[in-house]
Amino acid sequence: MADAAPDILADALAAHGNGDLNRAETLYRRVLVLEPTNAEALHNLGAVGLQSGHPAAAAGLFRQALVADPGYNDAYCNLGLALRAQGLLEEAAEAYGEAIDTDPNMAEAHSNLGVVRQEQGAFDAAADSYREAIRIAPNLADAHCNLGILLHEQGALQEAEECLALALEAAPGNPIVEANLGAVMAGLERHEDAERHLKKALQRLPQNSDILFNIGRAAYAGGQLDRAVKFYRLAIENAPEFAAAHHSLAHALLARGELAEGWREYDWRWRAKNFAHPPQIPRFPKWDGSPPAGKRMLIWDEQGVGDKLLFAGLIPELQAAGAECVIETDPRLVCLFRRSFAAATVVPFERGQKALAATGDFDFQLPIGDLPRWLRPESRQFRPLGRYLRVDDGLRGAMDKRYRDLGGEIVAGISWASKPPKGVSLEALLPVLSLPGVTWVNLQYGDHAGEIEALRSDSGIEIHSDPSIDPIKDLDGFAAQVAAMDAVVTIQNTALYVAGGVGVPTFALTAPAPDWRWFGRGGRMGETPAQDPWHENVTLFKRRPGEAPVAAVAKIADCLRQLMAPGGQ
Numbered sequence: 001m002a003d004a005a006p007d008i009l010a011d012a013l014a015a016h017g018n019g020d021l022n023r024a025e026t027l028y029r030r031v032l033v034l035e036p037t038n039a040e041a042l043h044n045l046g047a048v049g050l051q052s053g054h055p056a057a058a059a060g061l062f063r064q065a066l067v068a069d070p071g072y073n074d075a076y077c078n079l080g081l082a083l084r085a086q087g088l089l090e091e092a093a094e095a096y097g098e099a100i101d102t103d104p105n106m107a108e109a110h111s112n113l114g115v116v117r118q119e120q121g122a123f124d125a126a127a128d129s130y131r132e133a134i135r136i137a138p139n140l141a142d143a144h145c146n147l148g149i150l151l152h153e154q155g156a157l158q159e160a161e162e163c164l165a166l167a168l169e170a171a172p173g174n175p176i177v178e179a180n181l182g183a184v185m186a187g188l189e190r191h192e193d194a195e196r197h198l199k200k201a202l203q204r205l206p207q208n209s210d211i212l213f214n215i216g217r218a219a220y221a222g223g224q225l226d227r228a229v230k231f232y233r234l235a236i237e238n239a240p241e242f243a244a245a246h247h248s249l250a251h252a253l254l255a256r257g258e259l260a261e262g263w264r265e266y267d268w269r270w271r272a273k274n275f276a277h278p279p280q281i282p283r284f285p286k287w288d289g290s291p292p293a294g295k296r297m298l299i300w301d302e303q304g305v306g307d308k309l310l311f312a313g314l315i316p317e318l319q320a321a322g323a324e325c326v327i328e329t330d331p332r333l334v335c336l337f338r339r340s341f342a343a344a345t346v347v348p349f350e351r352g353q354k355a356l357a358a359t360g361d362f363d364f365q366l367p368i369g370d371l372p373r374w375l376r377p378e379s380r381q382f383r384p385l386g387r388y389l390r391v392d393d394g395l396r397g398a399m400d401k402r403y404r405d406l407g408g409e410i411v412a413g414i415s416w417a418s419k420p421p422k423g424v425s426l427e428a429l430l431p432v433l434s435l436p437g438v439t440w441v442n443l444q445y446g447d448h449a450g451e452i453e454a455l456r457s458d459s460g461i462e463i464h465s466d467p468s469i470d471p472i473k474d475l476d477g478f479a480a481q482v483a484a485m486d487a488v489v490t491i492q493n494t495a496l497y498v499a500g501g502v503g504v505p506t507f508a509l510t511a512p513a514p515d516w517r518w519f520g521r522g523g524r525m526g527e528t529p530a531q532d533p534w535h536e537n538v539t540l541f542k543r544r545p546g547e548a549p550v551a552a553v554a555k556i557a558d559c560l561r562q563l564m565a566p567g568g569q
Helices: 002-017 021-034 039-051 055-068 073-085 089-102 107-119 123-136 141-153 157-170 175-187 191-204 209-221 225-238 243-255 259-271 305-312 315-320 331-340 368-375 393-404 427-433 449-459 475-483 494-502 550-564
Strands: 296-300 324-329 345-348 364-367 410-415 438-442 487-491 506-510 538-542
Touching (some): 002 021, 002 039, 039 055, 073 107, 089 107, 107 123, 107 141, 123 141, 141 175, 175 191, 175 209, 191 209, 225 243, 243 259, 305 368, 305 494, 315 324, 324 331, 364 368, 393 438, 393 475, 410 427, 410 494, 410 550, 427 449, 475 494, 487 494, 487 550, 494 506, 506 550
Parallel strands (some): 296 324, 324 345, 410 438, 410 487, 487 506, 506 538
């Protein structure tokens, strides 16, 4: 009877190939009755379980297949898929690692390892895995596509487009690739190309949540907020736990000024895969907006420096309401926050260290990004934060004297470089930089000496860099430097939030796409310049989609000219 097993296995494979999973399962089980250690039958029965939505049972079968045949690399790869489906990411990574150890040239294992590392937030390792898969198999569409998606999330849009174009060459008409390529092209302000790819994707898979989500992203990038909200909601209807769609819906709602629902949806950020560092949630009750008087509250660290600085402006209101605040934050911000929020306890927190949350005693805890949900719940209640960052006056005074000794009627800071679409070239800012009577001080992080020297050589305009200040490592010194300015011209980056907090007149060149932080101000076409809702001293200048920022820069130059006029300050 054992002689019948190969024939039964052949029938099982045919049924499986035709999509008849029930018949395939029955036949694989018949094979295993005859040959309990048949590795192929064990593996393929596991594949049926994986396809049927039973990843735990599938993982057990893949492990049995590997006991029967330790060199069965497909079983390692599918074990990784089954473990990932259960959320067991590190175990999945180990399974892919075993596959790679067995066969270093197994491109699929490298690509799948990249997916796991990306979900873990190890983005550099994920990119390395995708690139290794592509080196081994240059036409592996999944690896090109996944690398393109990762680069899109990181803001490297040109590279993302190149990767997704290669994925489309390898898999012509693939709707997932089409949708992601469309979203990237929207980010590059190539809206007609974006629409063409997105329509193709939607025609093939009209109910696919990933495609609906990418149409929403493209609409958002093009300033079509109503369309973005519509497609994010459609994506969520098809996949209610689609965290990235909820998170993006939050941005679109906030950008429309719909704060109450926007802040609720913003809570999904923790579950979105592109949120780099999922938090270690403290064990204390989360603050729900109830009266904070007499309560000890832990405000803990999240997100980038700019957002920490922005949301921290609400801490004085919590203190004024009677809360005892303990702020656990980036070590680079400790000195600045201790000076700015003198009544609070400010402690450093570095990832991997034991947090105060594990040892302290608190009535409530909340991430710093939740403060506006409770203190700015509606547009009509929104009011500016005032000047809330207190700098080292001695350091500020020394820099003020040093910069004024350079000559000029006023001292102004300039910051311009970032990934597209936020950054601009110094050449684009020439109408501002060429204003007479201004001593320009470099507030830009990173090494831009070559660009600054090229500007000086071509135009004679000098931008002075201060080697004593590192805007990345020395945030306390950087805040004092910004406070020494008479004005700041910047794109949307840390310099903007520092300048807003220290109260310096600031002219901010915003990206063409809407930004949720402005709640519809400075984010809709035709509404520029606009007042920053958070800071009375910050004016927003909108760049038009698909165009060089000529008009916005000209308006910034006019405003700076007015500031320099007698009585302008």
